[in-house]
Amino acid sequence: MFFLKRLLFLIPLLLVISFLAFVLMRLAPGGPFDSERAPASPEIERAIRAKYRLDEPLLTQYGHYLADLSRGDLGLSTKYRNHTVNDIIVSALPVSLTLGGLAFFFALVLGIPWGVVMAVQRGRWGDYFWGLLSLLAACIPALVLGPLLVLSLAVKAGWFPVALWESPLHVVLPTLTLGLLFAGKVARLVRESMTTTLQSEFITAARAKGLSESAILINHALRLALLPVISFSAPMLADLLTGSFVVETIFQIPGLGVFFINSSLNRDYPLLMGLVLLYAAMLLLLNLVADILLAKLDPRVKYE
Numbered sequence: 677m678f679f680l681k682r683l684l685f686l687i688p689l690l691l692v693i694s695f696l697a698f699v700l701m702r703l704a705p706g707g708p709f710d711s712e713r714a715p716a717s718p719e720i721e722r723a724i725r726a727k728y729r730l731d732e733p734l735l736t737q738y739g740h741y742l743a744d745l746s747r748g749d750l751g752l753s754t755k756y757r758n759h760t761v762n763d764i765i766v767s768a769l770p771v772s773l774t775l776g777g778l779a780f781f782f783a784l785v786l787g788i789p790w791g792v793v794m795a796v797q798r799g800r801w802g803d804y805f806w807g808l809l810s811l812l813a814a815c816i817p818a819l820v821l822g823p824l825l826v827l828s829l830a831v832k833a834g835w836f837p838v839a840l841w842e843s844p845l846h847v848v849l850p851t852l853t854l855g856l857l858f859a860g861k862v863a864r865l866v867r868e869s870m871t872t873t874l875q876s877e878f879i880t881a882a883r884a885k886g887l888s889e890s891a892i893l894i895n896h897a898l899r900l901a902l903l904p905v906i907s908f909s910a911p912m913l914a915d916l917l918t919g920s921f922v923v924e925t926i927f928q929i930p931g932l933g934v935f936f937i938n939s940s941l942n943r944d945y946p947l948l949m950g951l952v953l954l955y956a957a958m959l960l961l962l963n964l965v966a967d968i969l970l971a972k973l974d975p976r977v978k979y980e
Contacts, residue, residue, distance in 0.1 A: 686960050697952045698738050701945050708754035708943045751946035761950040772931035775850055776916030782855035783862055791866025798871055813860025822853040822926040839928040850927045854920050858912055862905055870901040910966035914959040
């Protein structure tokens with residue numbers, strides 16, 4: 677019942693987000709047609725504004741937008757003429773989903789054992805060494821890491837293509853760039869959570885019963901240590917799946933990130949609104965999934 681209420685609550689929450697985004701976009705300086713090279717005649721400008729309903733009062737525009745949204749119509753892009761927002765999202769979303777899914781998988785596969793190793797070697801040289809590497813991975817921005825990987829692994833070594841999105845080899849460098857950042861954060865989360873868990877009384881009791889250290893780590897400590905990772909995974913996965921703006925720009929990947937930047941710079945209201953709502957919906961749904969997983973894995977968590 678709790679989760680059903682949460683799911684129903686998403687609808688009014690998305691409406692609030694859509695209204696705030698709609699109003700703030702209109703209040704921002706500039707407009708979708710201010711950057712046109714050739715100034716249009718007043719008649720053409722009025723016709724264009726009427727086509728996109730920009731000549732109507734703000735609340736009337738929002739009402740029309742909600743009516744179109746209820747039919748699944750996100751409108752026409754003002755930057756990419758004759759292209760609907762639905763078509764743009766349908767074409768770019770699979771690319772961002774592929775890149776984000778691979779980066780998320782890479783971050784978990786690398787970050788979880790990375791954090792476990794640091795926790796097991798707590799206070800020893802291994803903890804400090806791997807901890808320093810995890811800190812570097814979490815702090816170095818993609819704007820720096822991406823070009824470094826391109827220079828070392830693509831330009832000098834020649835192992836991977838420099839950019840674009842055409843073959844499995846093209847996927848490697850963007851996935852590394854995007855995944856390493858989150859792998860470092862996951863590793864540090866697991867390390868802190870695992871360290872606290874290993875000092876718990878039930879771990880001491882398990883050791884007193886004669887259980888092996890590997891059984892204690894895998895069957896008891898790791899399950900609780902993963903709870904913060906699950907909470908962190910919801911916004912992380914939403915961020916990864918909707919596209920990393922910097923990574924997609926560096927590697928010239930035709931995902932949602934590029935469209936988000938271009939729509940922001942060009943005041944493409946319909947496209948920007950569609951991407952904001954997509955990101956918000958994914959973030960809210962993934963947070964709900966994370967809460968469900970927490971309730972399943974942690975018996976101490978109860979939802980009424």
